């Protein structure tokens with residue numbers, strides 16, 4: 001299986017961590033979404049990473065679908081199947097990924113639009129969303145089970161991306177989350193190696 005990914009992408013990082021815990025090898029294909037290359041848009045018409053190309057040529061996206069697939073393929077090592085535990089895991093994944101999505105929208109506003117077109121009220125709304133999600137994550141991480149599951153992977157890859165792009169948000173505004181991330185990666189260096197990188 002081939003994974004179209006990039007090193008800084010938090011969603012790609014989550015998928016790579018998932019593959020690691022599922023003991024699956026993925027061939028990594030560095031992909032710049034800005035190029036809108038045919039290999040990417042044919043694999044994922046949305047032109048986003050991560051996208052997984054299976055051995056039969058069929059493709060899977062987005063990161064949540066890919067993680068579900070890898071988990072099912074290998075007997076559910078990372079997603080609990082009992083209804084309550086499944087719901088808790090998937091809700092935290094949605095919370096962490098949604099936090100990143102909001103912060104990324106604010107980042108893209110400045111990256112892709114000329115400065116005179118930046119729309120502050122819209123960026124402020126994204127940041128209010130991200131801050132509420134970070135506050136909620138601060139409460140949620142204390143209840144995560146000891147053994148890493150998909151929730152840990154989503155939270156750690158998303159927080160590591162925030163630390164990369166907006167270090168003050170984590171180290172300054174949410175030191176408890178920064179502490180949780182540091183401890184999690186110290187206990188799981190093999191996952192830390194797959195965290196988003198510049």
Ligand SMILES: N[C@@H](CCC(=O)N[C@@H](CS)C(=O)NCC(=O)O)C(=O)O
Pocket residue numbers: 008009010011012033047048049050062063064097
């Ligand atoms: N919901 C998607 C989000 C994927 C996503 O936004 N990926 C980013 C990189 S981390 C991307 O491809 N951005 C390029 C773009 O939006 O044009 C997932 O979970 O995979």
